[in-house]
Amino acid sequence: MNTQNLSLAELGWRPLLQQQLSFEELDSGFAARVNAVYRDRILVTSEFGEHSILVSGILDTDDTEQRATTGDWLWLERDTLKPLRLLERMSLLKRTAAGTEPKTQLIAANIDTLFIVSSCNQDFNVSRIERYLSLVMAAHIPAVIVLTKADLCDDPDVYVDQAQAIHRDVPVVAVNALSADVIERFRDYTMAGQTIAFLGSSGVGKSTLTNSLLGEQVQDTGGIREDDAKGRHTTTERSMHRMAHGGWVLDTPGMRELRLNDDASGVAELFADIEQLKTQCRFANCHHQGDRGCAIDQAIDDGLLDVRRWTNYQKLQRESELASQTKAERKKAAEKWGKEISKFSRQHKKSRYT
Secondary structure, eight states: OOOTTOOHHHHTOOHHHHTTOOHHHHHHEEEEEEEEEOSSEEEEEETTEEEEEESOGGGSOSOGGGSOOTTOEEEEETTTOOEEEEOOOSOEEEEEOSSSSOOEEEEEESOSEEEEEEESSTTOOHHHHHHHHHHHHHTTOOEEEEEEOGGGOSOHHHHHHHHHTTOTTSOEEEOOTTOTTHHHHTGGGSBTTOEEEEEEOTTSSHHHHHHHHHTSOOSOOOOBOTTTOOBOOOOOSOEEEEOTTBOEEEEOOOOSSOBOOSOTHHHHHHTHHHHHHHTTSSSTTOOSSSOTTOHHHHHHHTTSSOHHHHHHHHHHHHHHHHHTSOHHHHHHHHHHHHHHHHHHHHHHHHHTTO
């Protein structure tokens, strides 16, 4: 990739970033955007080309959110390339890493549009797309649902309709990731200075889409296994690449298990209908488990609320709450949550036979 003579605007620079800097800083340094993060080094691009800098000084910190991630903007000392500032982000996508302790893991920063990728086969899963969308909405990043392998499906509209029903304001696009028209279909999102990213499970076509938008084979691709439609990991790190129309694409590793962080605002926004229903319960302390005058139970019985959607809402809400709790609090809450799910399942199983 030729990154010589690129302007800050072409790299994705915004006026809000400029406003963070003092006159003294403007005289002594320059801006560089993070292309990739490794264990002890960071690859950045500036108006002067590519630079490899050590993870040191302000970036070598125990505060996860103050570490650099792909898409970040750094202010570097002009002569030494020493990181002087991590500029305030316009958006930050993060998750809770796997493990017993809820540690934050940064995914990407300063993304203009996030594409949630699924495929028109057995990998398609509404609850999983809701999980991804909750995370993206919490980061306040505009989202688009992309359904790949539409050319291999007898009726892709079936998948499109299900995806569109998740949220009326989130566009849904069905594509053949290998098609020559992919570049034009994504044109509005990929112009100079724009940054996009793909998020989805392994094997759904993220790397294929990246290669199509770049017009060259940059990322390795791997097919979905025929027996279960589950994909193999092909991308193992996050990196940024310049696209045909001048924008930037950030490819991410497949994330079949994506745990939410402690920001529950995305769940509330995605499930705004359920949040509204909860306010209509007869009693303010309703547990939504057969309580008298429960609006949730009534909506389920009337066929206005799908049990799957209600259950997934509860799961994502609880997961976000657990991410902000101590270990002891999480253990106690998990035991209570298990009892609540069992009670809910018994209640609605019994109602179907009475």
